[in-house]
Amino acid sequence: MNENGLTTTRRTILKGAAAGAAVSFIPTRFAIGQAAKLKIGLMLPFSGTFASPGVNIAEAFKLRIAENGGKVGGRDVEYIQVDDESAPPKAKDNAAKLITKDKVDVLIGTVHSGVAEAMAAVAREEGTLTICPNAGAGKITGEMCAPNIFRSSFSNWQPAYPCGKVMINDGLKKAVMMSWNYPAGHEATGGFKENFVANGGTVVKEIFLDFPKVEFQAYLTEIASIKPDGVFVFFAGAGALKFIQDYAAAGLQGKIPLYGSGFITDGVLKQAGAAADGIKSTLHYADALDNAMNKKFRPAFKAVANKDADVYAVQGYDAGTMLIKGMDAVKGDIKATKALYAAIAGATIESPRGNFTLGKNHNPVQDIYLRIAKGGEETVLGIAHKALADPGKGCSM
Amino acid sequence: MDTSYLLIQTLNGLQYGFLLFLVASGLTLIFGIMGIINLAHGSFFMIGAYLCYWLAEKTGSLWLAILLGVPISVLVGLVVERFGIVFLYKRDHLYQVLLTYGLILIFNELRAILWGNDVQSVKIPAFLAASIPLTETQAYPIYRLFISFVCLLLAAGLYVVIQRTKLGMTIRAGAANREMVQALGLDINRLFAIVFALGAALAAFAGMVNAPVSSVYPGMGEEILIVSFVVVVIGGLGSIKGAFLGAMMIGMADTFGSVLLPTGSGTVVYAVMALVLLWRPQGLFGRAI
Numbered sequence: 001m002n003e004n005g006l007t008t009t010r011r012t013i014l015k016g017a018a019a020g021a022a023v024s025f026i027p028t029r030f031a032i033g034q035a036a037k038l039k040i041g042l043m044l045p046f047s048g049t050f051a052s053p054g055v056n057i058a059e060a061f062k063l064r065i066a067e068n069g070g071k072v073g074g075r076d077v078e079y080i081q082v083d084d085e086s087a088p089p090k091a092k093d094n095a096a097k098l099i100t101k102d103k104v105d106v107l108i109g110t111v112h113s114g115v116a117e118a119m120a121a122v123a124r125e126e127g128t129l130t131i132c133p134n135a136g137a138g139k140i141t142g143e144m145c146a147p148n149i150f151r152s153s154f155s156n157w158q159p160a161y162p163c164g165k166v167m168i169n170d171g172l173k174k175a176v177m178m179s180w181n182y183p184a185g186h187e188a189t190g191g192f193k194e195n196f197v198a199n200g201g202t203v204v205k206e207i208f209l210d211f212p213k214v215e216f217q218a219y220l221t222e223i224a225s226i227k228p229d230g231v232f233v234f235f236a237g238a239g240a241l242k243f244i245q246d247y248a249a250a251g252l253q254g255k256i257p258l259y260g261s262g263f264i265t266d267g268v269l270k271q272a273g274a275a276a277d278g279i280k281s282t283l284h285y286a287d288a289l290d291n292a293m294n295k296k297f298r299p300a301f302k303a304v305a306n307k308d309a310d311v312y313a314v315q316g317y318d319a320g321t322m323l324i325k326g327m328d329a330v331k332g333d334i335k336a337t338k339a340l341y342a343a344i345a346g347a348t349i350e351s352p353r354g355n356f357t358l359g360k361n362h363n364p365v366q367d368i369y370l371r372i373a374k375g376g377e378e379t380v381l382g383i384a385h386k387a388l389a390d391p392g393k394g395c396s397m
Numbered sequence: 398m399d400t401s402y403l404l405i406q407t408l409n410g411l412q413y414g415f416l417l418f419l420v421a422s423g424l425t426l427i428f429g430i431m432g433i434i435n436l437a438h439g440s441f442f443m444i445g446a447y448l449c450y451w452l453a454e455k456t457g458s459l460w461l462a463i464l465l466g467v468p469i470s471v472l473v474g475l476v477v478e479r480f481g482i483v484f485l486y487k488r489d490h491l492y493q494v495l496l497t498y499g500l501i502l503i504f505n506e507l508r509a510i511l512w513g514n515d516v517q518s519v520k521i522p523a524f525l526a527a528s529i530p531l532t533e534t535q536a537y538p539i540y541r542l543f544i545s546f547v548c549l550l551l552a553a554g555l556y557v558v559i560q561r562t563k564l565g566m567t568i569r570a571g572a573a574n575r576e577m578v579q580a581l582g583l584d585i586n587r588l589f590a591i592v593f594a595l596g597a598a599l600a601a602f603a604g605m606v607n608a609p610v611s612s613v614y615p616g617m618g619e620e621i622l623i624v625s626f627v628v629v630v631i632g633g634l635g636s637i638k639g640a641f642l643g644a645m646m647i648g649m650a651d652t653f654g655s656v657l658l659p660t661g662s663g664t665v666v667y668a669v670m671a672l673v674l675l676w677r678p679q680g681l682f683g684r685a686i
Contacts, residue, residue: 047505049616051514181660209655210663212620214611217409217541218652224535225402238516238614245518245612251528251536271518271612 037078038327038334041098043109043119044133046083049212049237050111052267054083057133057316059305061108064320067300073327073334080104084115091118099126105334106131108319111312113137113156113184120144129326129334129341133319134312138187141363143394147341150362152319152349154284155390156187156234160261162368162385163232163282164195167259170280172229173201178219179234181208188234188261196232204228214242220250231256236263241271248275262286265373266311276373282384284364285311285353286371289380294352309352318351322358325349361392401531406652412541414648415548419603420621421628421640422555423596429572429635430592433482434493437500439622441597445470445604446613447508450517453608459522463605467598474597478590486589501619508615517613544606551599552641559637568592572635624651627666631673633683642681646673 042061045054058081065077080102082094095118098104107123107130110116116135123130124146132140132149136156140149167175175196179185185208193203205226207219223231231252235243240263247253253275258264262283265276287298287310297317301309322344329343330336345358356366370384424438448469452462481500485493521540528536559565570578571588579585604617611617628647632639647666654665673681 047509047514049514049614051509051615055514207659209659212616213663215413215651215655217413218406218655221402221405221409221535222656224405224532225399227534238612238617241516241518241614242610242612245610249521249528249538249540249610251530251538252534255534268516268518271516273518273520 036075038072038075038106038332039078039080039102039104040072040323041102041104041107041109042079042081043084043094043098043107043115044081045086045111045115046081048086050086053111053134053310053312056305056307056310056313057108057111057319060301060309060313060316061133061320063301063304064317064324066304068320068324072324073330073332075327075332084110084112086110086112086115088112088114088118091115092122095119095122096126099123099128104128106323108133108316108323110135113140116140117144120146120149123149127337129323129337131319131322133315136187137183138390138393139183141359141361141390141392141395145361145392145395145397147397148337150322150344150358151364152322153315153364154366155363156184156261157191158363158366158388158390159263159283159368160188160232160234161191161195162370162388163259163261163280164192164197164201165199166280166282166370166384167196167230167232168199168201170230170257172257174204174229175201175232176205176207176223176226176228176230177203177232178207178209178223180211180213180239182211185211185234189232192232192234192261212239214239216243216246217250220246220252223256224250224252228256231258233258233260233264235260237267240264241268244268244272244279245275254278262311262369262371265371265378269373269378270376272373273376277375279373280381281371281373282368283311283371284356284366284368285314286369286378286380288371288378289353289369291352291354293350293354297352311353314352318349318353318356321349321351322347359389359392361390361395361397363390363392365389399532401535405531405535405537406656407649408537408541408545410649410652411645412545412548412648413651414645415545415552416603416607417621417624417628417647418552418641418644419548420600421625421632421644422552422637423599424625425629425632425635425637425640426568426572426592427596428629430568430575431482431486431589432575433485433593434490434497435482435596436494436497436622437477437504438497438596438600438625439618439620440501440504441470441474441600441618442604442621443508443615443618444473444504445601446519446608446611446617447512447517447604448601449605449608450519450613451512453519459519459609462519463602466605467602470601471594471598473601474594475590477597478593482593483586483589504618505615514615519608519613521609538610540609544610547606548603551602555599555637564591624666627670629680631670631680633677633680635684636680636682639680639682 111134113135132151134153177189258279260281262281298309325347326340326344330340356364359365368385370381371378448466449462525540528538530536628643632643650669655662
């Protein structure tokens with residue numbers, strides 16, 4: 001026992017000494033300048049319900065960097081991936097570990113709004129450059145906005161807002177709106193309502209279910225008895241697919257037109273098939289967008305990820321472009337924060353969704369498209385709102 | 398609120414209740430007879446749904462998928478019982494919770510490897526895909542009626558097996574007094590294996606018939622597991638009759654709760670449970686504690 005203990009101690013001391021010696025020979029980042037690898041922390045969901053968006057974001061982000069010769073601002077990159085499991089309680093620890101222990105220079109993440117808010121809180125404190133490639137929580141570019149926090153995706157309010165006008169234009173004045181009872185649901189339906197009411201519409205009923213409940217049947221029966229002119233929903237993923245199918249099965253498809261923030265059909269259109277026919281939705285992207293960037297991006301993504309690109313992939317790709325633009329401007333010196341953030345904030349991002357810029361609150365100022373689903377495909381009907389900026393409520397920067 | 402509206406909501410509640418019963422009956426049997434708290438029960442529901450999706454895709458038929466899927470789930474149940482649960486019979490509930498929670502993680506990982514993390518859907522067979530129109534906008538999907546019908550048949554079948562057959566008698570005896578059954582020389586190990594596989598198959602079957610209306614997604618098992626536990630606790634641990642009544646109560650409470658109290662819909666189910674337990678702490682048909 002004793003002997004053992006002694007050996008261990010001796011070894012530990014030796015190891016420690018060796019490590020100490022080694023450390024003193026490692027030059028500081030400043031000394032080696034651009035030669036040091038840029039450490040990029042990808043904090044995304046690689047398991048669970050949001051695994052598919054998480055993987056797509058990571059793949060597309062890496063694709064963008066690879067297209068740039070694998071370099072950012074002239075520096076090679078090193079990825080450190082953490083599965084955030086879409087679990088808000090673990091978010092703070094994960095983000096703090098990436099920043100303080102793994103010493104990442106840049107943080108990319110994430111999909112789940114609750115996790116993203118925790119990440120943003122840590123990033124504000126530590127001052128690490130953070131790009132959010134999905135989570136639409138208004139707070140991130142609202143009350144929590146900061147010079148080092150950017151978003152390459154959207155705010156929940158943003159894709160839903162134009163839909164209010166779209167329904168009025170279609171001659172529908174009486175709407176039921178429905179979503180989950182969580183911040184994203186309230187922000188999205190709130191955006192819709194704001195525009196719908198301002199243009200003379202009335203929301204006759206607001207239905208909020210517990211997240212992530214998918215027993216819609218009772219509410220659909222209620223909608224059928226209310227007989228509104230149209231229905232606006234904010235659902236995503238599994239819930240969206242089930243809602244579309246239940247809506248059709250309840251006999252409402254074609255009788256009461258269904259509208260939504262684009263997430264209602266994105267990623268579930270193929271599975272939904274004919275049940276989704278006729279759904280009109282507004283989003284900052286559409287698979288079928290007819291522009292050169294999109295035509296180049298989709299096959300390139302498919303080649304690396306072995307599946308079709310979606311809006312999440314585009315957001316990951318654009319997060320890469322934002323980082324490259326900023327880092328190129330400061331020639332790889334991530335410490336030149338002022339110039340770096342100004343370069344990102346002032347950049348025009350060439351994206352598969354069409355070019356966009358960033359607003360005062362670092363959220364994209366982008367075109368929102370109106371799309372319609374038919375036979376498992378989405379057709380772009382036009383631009384529902386040109387260069388829409390998020391109001392960034394509560395952001396002072 | 399007109400009559401067709403109430404009728405549809407009642408049908409909605411019944412159908413949800415039937416589905417819950419299929420899952421909860423297995424859960425309550427496994428607890429009542431084997432004394433096992435099986436947290437992995439929801440995983441069987443998920444496995445059933447994914448098997449259904451996968452087999453329906455391969456064979457092009459929902460019926461074939463269910464026909465092939467049920468024996469596979471029985472097999473999965475047997476394997477889990479023989480290689481996992483069997484070590485827990487003499488241990489206390491904490492070990493059971495630990496192992497069966499581990500099983501949830503394993504099943505989720507296997508699901509991710511085999512079928513990925515994407516949301517999937519299963520087509521409703523053409524002749525059941527229509528809806529019965531009731532008013533101008535209100536209609537009731539035939540497939541949901543079909544689910545209720547099948548669940549009702551199964552519930553009746555389960556009743557006959559448990560009340561009228563020798564196996565059922567042994568199961569009831571096992572639930573009432575496990576030691577006595579053993580003392581009488583009945584092969585309790587065989588009985589346990591049968592009960593566990595039966596429970597797993599019931600949950601998987603529920604996942605299969607429900608797949609076309611619920612869609613198939615990661616995490617569906619955990620969702621139904623929690624509600625099923627509520628049903629089992631309301632009905633009384635180990636009581637099939639209780640599970641049936643509990644499932645119907647929860648199905649109705651959830652449906653009408655969501656309509657009448659939309660903001661508090663999530664709590665209605667638990668409020669019902671709390672009320673039942675205040676009145677009968679052992680559940681509706683549970684033995685006095």
